[in-house]
Amino acid sequence: GENVEQHPSTLSVQEGDSAVIKCTYSDSASNYFPWYKQELGKRPQLIIDIRSNVGEKKDQRIAVTLNKTAKHFSLHITETQPEDSAVYFCAASGSGNTGKLIFGQGTTLQVKP
């Protein structure tokens, strides 16, 4: 069935370092890959997304790369700051012509000042 694997489950970095979170998906028909940030006790919020017709997208300190052949995509955060600390979820669109997203299990990122 549809599945998204996310690694690592926890990640601790020093302020200013880079952080990378990786996801793999199972459905080759998936064509939309968003990333969400969820701060403690708050709702998930979309931070960046990528569609299958591009290999990379960047927005300031955040970038996402996609390898459709290997069915994996990654989130890169550069120059991390304490306010980047949160749980990050990757997702992939489900099969069929629906908007259903399949989410990864999440990565808890801690940025130490």
Added chain:
Amino acid sequence: GAGVSQSPSNKVTEKGKDVELRCDPISGHTALYWYRQRLGQGLEFLIYFQGNSAPDKSGLPSDRFSAERTGESVSTLTIQRTQQEDSAVYLCASSPVSQDYGYTFGSGTRLTVV
């Protein structure tokens, strides 16, 4: 409204009781989704509504769970005969066009079954 609104924000119920959770999507958003998030875990898909099409119910965990939506307005998620394993945050999201836009999530309903 300005965002996706969910109510109640918190609900404590006794095992065996029925509960009803409400989601008011962003005006004009045709797609609406329900997800469940257990403590410290990811988002588990429950059900998806798109306009007047038949809903995708493939994620509902048992026949105790059901959801309704009238047109492109409010949706209700009903859990009958609640069990302790139903305790979780239930998140609703809406999007203007399925598959083309990221979701906007509501703040969720934290359900605790005691």
